Every structure is written in structure tokens, then in C-alpha cells.
Amino acid sequence: MNRQSRFLTYITIGLTLITSLTACNEDRVVLSNGSGFMTLGITCDPTAIAPDGSEIELFNPTDSQCSVSISDVDGIYSHTWESAADFPQIERYLEGTYDITVSYSSLEVEGIRSPCYMGTARVVVSSGETTRAAVTATLSNVPVRFITSDAFNSEFPSATLLLHTPGGSYIEVTSENQVAFMRPGNIAAYLSIALDNGKELVINPITIPAAKARYVYDLEFDYDKDSRVLSVEYNGAETQVRKSILIDEHIADSPSPTIMPIGFVPDSPISVTEGFYPSSGIGMDISTPSELSSLTLSINAPSLREASLPSETDLLNADSETLAKLSSAGLDIAGITPTGGLIEFNNLISSLVYRPGADNRSVFTIIATDIYGLSSAPVSLMVNTEEAKLDIQSVSRVEVGDPSVTLTIDAENISEQNCYAEISTDDGRHWEKTDILDITLNEEGLHEVAFAIPSGTATLSLRIVYCGQVRDTISIKRHSPAYSIEVDAFARVARIRIIPNDPELLSMITEYASIFISDTELPIISRDIENGYIMVMGLSSSTTYNFRSTIMTQPDENDFTSPVPATTEGTPSLPNCDFEDTKESIKYDDLPSGGRYSQNSVAIFNRQNFTTYHLSTPVKGWANTNAKTFCRGASNKNTWYMQPSVFSVTDAANGAYGVKLTSVGYDLNGPEIQPYLQESKPYTDYSKNIPEISHRAAGKLFLGEYSFNPESGEEVYKEGISFNARPLSLNGYYRFIPATNSRDERALIKVEVLGVHNGEETVLACKEYLLAFASGYTAFSVPIDYPVFGAKASSIRVMFSSSAKYGSIEQEDAGVALYFDPQTATATGNQLWVDNITLGY
Known part of the structure; x- marks a missing residue:
């Protein structure tokens, strides 16, 4: 927070207060709005303590020669005045604690007539008070x-x-x-x-x-x-x-050690652009007639401080960790021994970094001392690091899906090996290095550099890093490619079709697209990326919405497609879906059950069993095949040849009634059943003779109509009812017991939704669903998919079958499994119970 913004908050309040004060009995203005005034008094103590303990006076800088820095202890506000004369003596500050530093020169500056003075004070600004900050600066270095x-x-x-x-x-x-x-x-x-x-x-x-x-x-x-x-x-x-x-x-x-500069003149700076090597080899050649006891390197290089290099190192006696740091920074000291050797600085110089507004002169000094205490003259290598020019001039337009971005960069004296880019997708919290794909020089002499960018829709941050320092940072907004949408609205969901201007972008747009109604984003159920479909939820039935889409994570209005109005379908139910509405459809008293049989082993056949049927079936649109399996037109009326395959039962999942479907045998022209003579005890109360039965049938319950002609043996199915919605699932409860002699049998549910497509009625959705063994009522859900986009429903077909091997009379004769039971005189197979049928939208 800069000084101006810290203070301007209160200018209006201050002017109002001052204007209203027509007379004051005190010199100070009393405030009560959480701020106060501060004034500053500076004193420089020019004295130093002489060896005899007395004080001697040295140079005494004026206030205008001192700088002033102020900061609050919370780290929110700070400001520096290069001259204390510019410090505003009556200034408003928020109440709080502040640290003030007054300084003349710097401890880093050593030399003749280079005193450094410094003083600090901590002051507390109280609301409505004027605080006097008094700072005394004293000598901070050593004369x-x-x-x-x-x-x-x-x-x-x-x-x-x-x-x-x-x-x-x-x-x-x-x-x-x-x-x-x-x-x-x-x-x-x-x-x-x-x-x-x-x-x-x-x-x-x-x-x-x-x-x-x-x-x-x-x-x-x-x-x-x-x-x-x-x-x-x-x-x-x-x-x-x-x-x-x-x-x-x-x-x-005795000769002293000597240091020969190579490629430079001591104390005469060489200039090198950051990231580059000097034009010639730079080094120091140390020679000595006697063995060296120390070889001291002093480093004063601000840009190397982050590498934690020691400011001074005895190269002959340093530990391995310190020597490794120097080597890693680029100093080549591999040839140094107590007898001398060569120190090479080229790699170290190439790692120096220019810092704007800072001292960019680096000094490397070597002094050698032998075992007799003789020293060389110190030799200093001075390097001025010059700035490599690197400015981003422009950024290419980036659309979502583009693999790269091209930056136009004004670059001079750049070492490519020391330059790279980093990209962030989370507002600079994390950065990852990215590849440079291509570099060309345009007609204006600027560099066109293509950088790889990650996939996604988020705005990117890209920064250029040179010599380990961030040189420029830009924000790259991705733009949405042009596309539109079409909407196929169901009852509570909608399928969105993506239509890109560039077909090559279909998968990418589908992957990233979000769907909105007004400003509300809809939850996504699924994406068909290859074909460009998105299924969304969160809608209400029979409601008109305006759908629009964007692929941007933080979109503005220009990032959305044009709105597309669409009205959702209703949510009708199937008729009599709980099967509570029934009608007696089979009434037959004393139907012969099996053939005549003897009471004992005497051939007197005076026994005959009978069965009475009073059965109901669901109505209101539900049909079944009882007209075929329990045909009153059968020439030989017997339970072997007449069996109801569908009827209502009180064994229900919910409510009073469920429906039971049974696979049965039937015969319109069943042969006479020969009398049965008991052979020996124990005698049975039924005939054990089993006749040949011509036909087999699955018990089927379906929406629509059914008729059977006993004379021709032909059946007619008129399946389906009018229906103007597209459910996504058929749900309900079932029990299933397979045929006694065929336990791998399955029952079946079939759902079809029909509608008009391209001017013709066609099946919009079809699903067959197998049901496995379930001793008690078990929930099922049959998913219904609609591959045809935009076609509305006109009718629906729902069928339950006790056998998965359903079909024509001939197909069922060949496939339906039966168990022949002489005790009941019936041929039956799979048994299926269903109840409480609902549609999911």
C-alpha cells in the first residue's frame, strides 16, 4: 500500500473537520476518526569514541543529506524519502505502531571519508493525537x-x-x-x-x-x-x-606470491551482458616460490547472495561443502593447490544477473599468503553486469484448444540457453516450465517466439525468466472458438448438441463446454465427446428455458453462445401402473384336470379331478395372451391343454395386487388322455398319464391389444399406447422363479418408445432387460437411451415376458422351458411377478 492511498482515505473527513473549526484554544487539531498526526525530529550524533575514551567529532550530515524510511509493524504500509527534508511534518496516519529509520550512506560503502550514520525509533500513533517521532542517528561503521x-x-x-x-x-x-x-x-x-x-x-x-x-x-x-x-x-x-x-x-x-590477472586489468571494470560469457578467458594465475598457507577469495556480488555464497573463503582450507557451492556457482578452482594454480571466472561471470535500480558491479578479490607470512598484492576483478533487453511487445490471440501462444519480444543481447518461460493456470500460485516451439525474426527485427501452453479454458499467466530472474509477466486470456448449440429437451434433462464452426474442434469444445439457463450453470450428467453431445439435468417439466453455452471458466457475456429457447416435456405415468384396477377375465368351473384313473389296481376308472378358475387381470391398457393359452375353443378341455398365463395375485410389492406371469403349455386339439390304472400301493389321487402337448408360450403382459383366432391358430398383437414424453427409465419390482428343470432361465422386460423422424414413424428407443432369480420382490430399473436427436415421442410399448425366449408361436414352441407335473396336470415353467411400475424422467 503506498503512502498516498494510506492517507487519502481521510482527506474528506479532515477537510470537513478543519472547515468546521472556526476557533481553537490549542495548537493541535483534535481528531476522533482512528487517525492521528506525526511529526519527525532528526538528530545526527557526529561523535566517535577515541582510543583514550574521549569523544571526537567527525562529519555531521545535515537533515537533507539523510534518508527516512517508515513502515507499520503489520507490513501493510511503507515509504522512503531520499531526503529527510521532503518528509511531510504534519501528516495524517492511521493509528498504529510504526518503525522509522534515518540513515546517511550505507555500511556496504567502505573507504576514506565514508561514514555511515543510522538511527531507528518505534512510535505509536494514537487516534486524535499528534505524535512527535525523535530519531538520533549515530555512527554505524568503524573509523x-x-x-x-x-x-x-x-x-x-x-x-x-x-x-x-x-x-x-x-x-x-x-x-x-x-x-x-x-x-x-x-x-x-x-x-x-x-x-x-x-x-x-x-x-x-x-x-x-x-x-x-x-x-x-x-x-x-x-x-x-x-x-x-x-x-x-x-x-x-x-x-x-x-x-x-x-x-x-x-x-x-624471498620472493612473495604473485597473482597474474588474465584477460582483465585489476580495478578496471569489464562489462558483460547478463547471461553471457566474457569475450575472452578471465582468470587469475597464482604462483609462489614457497607453499601457500592461505588463498583468500572475497566476493562482493549482490546478484550471487541468493546462492548463499560466503563473502570470504580461504580456498585452500575451506570445507568441501563451501567449495561445492563455489563450484556450483561457476567458479573453476579445480587446479588450485598450495603451490598455486589457475582460477577461472568465466562461468561465474555468466551467472551474474542485472538488477534494476541496484548496484550491478561485482568485485572478486584474491590475496595469497605463504607459509612465511608473505602476501601477494590483492588483485580485484571488477565486473559491471549490463542488462539484457527483454520486453514483451504483444501476444497472439489464443483460442481454447490452441496448443501454443506466440509472443512478440523485443530482445537484445539475449543468451537463449539462459532464457525460458513458465506458465501458471492458477493465478501464479504454481508455475511450470514450458517448451519453446519456434523462434523467428520478423521484419521489424522483433522475435516471434511460440511457447507451448496446456489445454484448458482458464486464463493463463506466462512469465519470461532470464538468468533465473523473472523479467516480464503477462496474462493470456483464452478466447472461445465459434460454435452454436441445439437443444433436445426431455422432461427434467436436456441433451445439447454442439455445432462448431470448425468441425475439427468438436471433441475439444464438447469436453470443456458448460451449459447455462440464464446465469445458472446446469449439472452435467454425461458427455459424448466424440459425437458432440452433453446431457444436463436440473430442469423442471413443462417449462420453457433459454439455453446457452460457454467453454470458459470465468466467462463474460461475449463468451456465451446465442440463447436457444426450448420447452421441457411433461411427466406422464403409464396407465394402471400399480395394477390395482383389475377385471375378472377367466371364469371356468370344474375344468377336467388330467385323465380318469382307477381307485386301486382294479380296472375301474371312476376317478376324475377338476380345477376351477376365477381369475382377474389388469385393465386400462394392459393386454395379455390368455386368449391363446386358456382358449375356450379348445377341442379337448383339460388343464393339460388350457392354462392361464397372466393373472392378478395378492402377492404384491405395494398395494393390494401384483401380476403373475407363467410360461405354460397349451393345445387347441389335445389328444384324448388314456385312463390310468394304479399299479401298486401307495395309490395316487391323480392320473400319472402325461399327454403330448403341441404348444408352449411365455406369459406376456403388455400395453396394447391382443386377439387370437382358435380356428386359424393366428394371433395379432397391437402393442403400444399414445404417449408424448420420453422417459429415461422404466422402474418397478419383480420376483422370478425359473422353471424347475431349467434354472438358468431368465425373464424379460422390453421397452420401446416410438416417434416421427424424417417424416416416418420410427423406434426412438428400444431396450430389452433380463431378470434373474429373485425369491422376494426386488427393485429393477431399465435405462432407456435415445440415439435419435430431437425426435419427440408419439407412443410407448412396454412388455413383460416370463421367458426371454419370446417371439412368434413357432419361436416360443421351440424355446420356452416347461416342467410337466401330473399331480396338477399342468405344463408350466418360469414364474414372474411384477408390480408398481413407474417411469423415471
Whole structure:
């Protein structure tokens, strides 16, 4: 949140309050709206603590030379003024706690006349109050002075002191009038002197450990020419250390380690575009006559800090983990040993990254020290990292289904191997690298780059990553390809047909399309992606809707197809679907049951069994085949030849009645049944003679009409009733017991819906459904599918059959299974009970 938006919320309130205050008895304006005023007072303390404990005054910056930063502790608001003079002294802030920092220069800047001052304060802004924030900035770095005796100056008039903190530069101090300002911590002091023999000697006589900010440290050097002893001591207010070094013949005459720069001039920056290698090899060749004790690398490279590289490393004594980090960053130190070797920087330089608004100069410094304490002069490689230009100029239009997007990119000095793109489909929460498919250069000299994109309809985020840094991010909105829809409305569902302008996109559009009525998205039951159909639910019967479609996940109005009006069908039921309406249709008293038989083994045939039938069947549109199986026109009337195959029973799933269907044998011209003579005890109360029966039939109950001509033996089915809806299922309850001698038998349900298609009546849907053994009433559901799009129903056929081997008289004679039972004098097979039939919409 920027400063302006933080404050503007209250401008209107403030103006109203100020306008209404015609007179005030106090200097402050009292507020009561959750905000208050803040003023700032800055003091710079220019003093430092000298070695004797006294305070000495150094440079005192003015307020305008200091910067001010303010932020709230919640992390919502922050702002920086480069000059404290620009800080608004009467400004309104929301009540809360704020941290204020005042600074001059930076601790990262070391050198002569480079003091750094810093101060912080935490203030609480209260509602209706004016808060005074007072911040005192004090010296944050370490002043170091180079003090030499007359004897030292006489012997070494051109001596130079090099001061170094880990990861920092080597700061030259040449006179007592100079004060070097260094970072707190360990400060190594290297002395560079010229000996009588002309040798340039660099030694590290002393290191100031844990130097404290604001404390002055004097490094005092003396030399006794007679004893050739160089003495040095550092004095601070809290510490004093003295050391001596004998400049003997061995030190005076032994060559020091040397570092030869390769491909660059020390302290003269080279410029390299980020992601590229230098035009020539860059390195440092270390040589030494004596074995090295240390080889210290200092790194001051802001773009490498994220790699967690140490700011300073002794390459000869570092642990393997540290050396592996340096190697991974690109520094080639494989050839380094205590006897010297070559350090190559090319790979490391190519990993440097330009950072807008930051210091893009990197410094790599090496200093070598041998086992006798002789050091090389430090050699610094300075690299200015230049920005590689990479700007996205335009993005191609992307339609859903497109496998790629083309970006027009203005790119200069780009290393392709360091450039790639990442894509997010969830508003930048997760990113995945994507492939570059093609790169061409257009007439304007811009790069046309094609990137692979994932399938889907969501808006994409694409970002260009160069040298591991995100350079540009864009949003890619996918557009819907042109298509329209047609609607086939059922009662509570609808089938939508997708009609794309480009037939090649049919499957893709069907896969992603959503269906709406007004602004409400409908639940999807199924998708036929190959053929372009979508089945939706959530509709009410006999209702007109406007259907429209989109394939976009966050659509606007332009992403929808044109609305298509459609009216859903009604939800009619089948007539007498619970079979409660019945009519007595079979009444026959004393029908002979089997043949005559004797009472015992005497051939007197004076016994005859009879059966009486008073049976009802469902009415109101339901027909059956009893006219055939229980034909009163049979020439030999007997239960062997006359059997009812369909009748109502009180064994019901719901209500008073169900219907039982039985496979039976029948014969219109059954032969005479020979009398039966009992052979021996035990004697039976029925005839065991079983006649030949000509026909077999499945018990069938169906919607429509049925007639049978006993003289010709022909039957006529007029199946179906008028019906103006298309149910999706036929449901109900059944029991089924297969024939005693054929347990693998199945019963059957057949459903057909008819309608007019292309000017002719045709079957719109047909389903046969087999029923297996069920000792008690069991639910069934027969799904009904409609392959013909848009054709409306005109009639429906529903048939229940006790045998799956139904058909013509000849087909049933050949296929229906029967069991011949002389005790009941019947030939029967499968038994099917059905009840409570409903239609699902």
C-alpha cells in the first residue's frame, strides 16, 4: 500500500473537520476518526569514541543529506524519502505502531571519508493525537587511522595500509590525515612497503577482531632499523594489542606470491551482458616460490547472495561443502593447490544477473599468503553486469484448444540457453516450465517466439525468466472458438448438441463446454465427446428455458453462445401402473384336470379331478395372451391343454395386487388322455398319464391389444399406447422363479418408445432387460437411451415376458422351458411377478 492511498482515505473527513473549526484554544487539531498526526525530529550524533575514551567529532550530515524510511509493524504500509527534508511534518496516519529509520550512506560503502550514520525509533500513533517521532542517528561503521613513527616514515616513506573486512574491498590508507570507515567485525590490516633491495613486501601483521561501530581504532607502526623489527599496535578505547615482525634476510630476499590477472586489468571494470560469457578467458594465475598457507577469495556480488555464497573463503582450507557451492556457482578452482594454480571466472561471470535500480558491479578479490607470512598484492576483478533487453511487445490471440501462444519480444543481447518461460493456470500460485516451439525474426527485427501452453479454458499467466530472474509477466486470456448449440429437451434433462464452426474442434469444445439457463450453470450428467453431445439435468417439466453455452471458466457475456429457447416435456405415468384396477377375465368351473384313473389296481376308472378358475387381470391398457393359452375353443378341455398365463395375485410389492406371469403349455386339439390304472400301493389321487402337448408360450403382459383366432391358430398383437414424453427409465419390482428343470432361465422386460423422424414413424428407443432369480420382490430399473436427436415421442410399448425366449408361436414352441407335473396336470415353467411400475424422467 503506498503512502498516498494510506492517507487519502481521510482527506474528506479532515477537510470537513478543519472547515468546521472556526476557533481553537490549542495548537493541535483534535481528531476522533482512528487517525492521528506525526511529526519527525532528526538528530545526527557526529561523535566517535577515541582510543583514550574521549569523544571526537567527525562529519555531521545535515537533515537533507539523510534518508527516512517508515513502515507499520503489520507490513501493510511503507515509504522512503531520499531526503529527510521532503518528509511531510504534519501528516495524517492511521493509528498504529510504526518503525522509522534515518540513515546517511550505507555500511556496504567502505573507504576514506565514508561514514555511515543510522538511527531507528518505534512510535505509536494514537487516534486524535499528534505524535512527535525523535530519531538520533549515530555512527554505524568503524573509523580506523594509520599512524606512523618518524623512524617508520624514514625507512618506508611510501608505505600503504590495506584494510579489509570479509567480503569487502581492500581500502588503501596512505597518511595519518586519512580516516578509513570500515564495517564492524574483523578488520585485517595488510602493510605494503618497499625494502632497500627494491622488493615490494606485503604482510598481514595484525587483525583487529570484532571491531565495534563508533569506536576509533588507531593502527600505530614503528620500525627499529638496527634490530630490523617492525612493530605495530592497535589502540581502541577497550583494547590494545602490540605485535612485532622481524624483517630478516629470509623475508627481505624471498620472493612473495604473485597473482597474474588474465584477460582483465585489476580495478578496471569489464562489462558483460547478463547471461553471457566474457569475450575472452578471465582468470587469475597464482604462483609462489614457497607453499601457500592461505588463498583468500572475497566476493562482493549482490546478484550471487541468493546462492548463499560466503563473502570470504580461504580456498585452500575451506570445507568441501563451501567449495561445492563455489563450484556450483561457476567458479573453476579445480587446479588450485598450495603451490598455486589457475582460477577461472568465466562461468561465474555468466551467472551474474542485472538488477534494476541496484548496484550491478561485482568485485572478486584474491590475496595469497605463504607459509612465511608473505602476501601477494590483492588483485580485484571488477565486473559491471549490463542488462539484457527483454520486453514483451504483444501476444497472439489464443483460442481454447490452441496448443501454443506466440509472443512478440523485443530482445537484445539475449543468451537463449539462459532464457525460458513458465506458465501458471492458477493465478501464479504454481508455475511450470514450458517448451519453446519456434523462434523467428520478423521484419521489424522483433522475435516471434511460440511457447507451448496446456489445454484448458482458464486464463493463463506466462512469465519470461532470464538468468533465473523473472523479467516480464503477462496474462493470456483464452478466447472461445465459434460454435452454436441445439437443444433436445426431455422432461427434467436436456441433451445439447454442439455445432462448431470448425468441425475439427468438436471433441475439444464438447469436453470443456458448460451449459447455462440464464446465469445458472446446469449439472452435467454425461458427455459424448466424440459425437458432440452433453446431457444436463436440473430442469423442471413443462417449462420453457433459454439455453446457452460457454467453454470458459470465468466467462463474460461475449463468451456465451446465442440463447436457444426450448420447452421441457411433461411427466406422464403409464396407465394402471400399480395394477390395482383389475377385471375378472377367466371364469371356468370344474375344468377336467388330467385323465380318469382307477381307485386301486382294479380296472375301474371312476376317478376324475377338476380345477376351477376365477381369475382377474389388469385393465386400462394392459393386454395379455390368455386368449391363446386358456382358449375356450379348445377341442379337448383339460388343464393339460388350457392354462392361464397372466393373472392378478395378492402377492404384491405395494398395494393390494401384483401380476403373475407363467410360461405354460397349451393345445387347441389335445389328444384324448388314456385312463390310468394304479399299479401298486401307495395309490395316487391323480392320473400319472402325461399327454403330448403341441404348444408352449411365455406369459406376456403388455400395453396394447391382443386377439387370437382358435380356428386359424393366428394371433395379432397391437402393442403400444399414445404417449408424448420420453422417459429415461422404466422402474418397478419383480420376483422370478425359473422353471424347475431349467434354472438358468431368465425373464424379460422390453421397452420401446416410438416417434416421427424424417417424416416416418420410427423406434426412438428400444431396450430389452433380463431378470434373474429373485425369491422376494426386488427393485429393477431399465435405462432407456435415445440415439435419435430431437425426435419427440408419439407412443410407448412396454412388455413383460416370463421367458426371454419370446417371439412368434413357432419361436416360443421351440424355446420356452416347461416342467410337466401330473399331480396338477399342468405344463408350466418360469414364474414372474411384477408390480408398481413407474417411469423415471
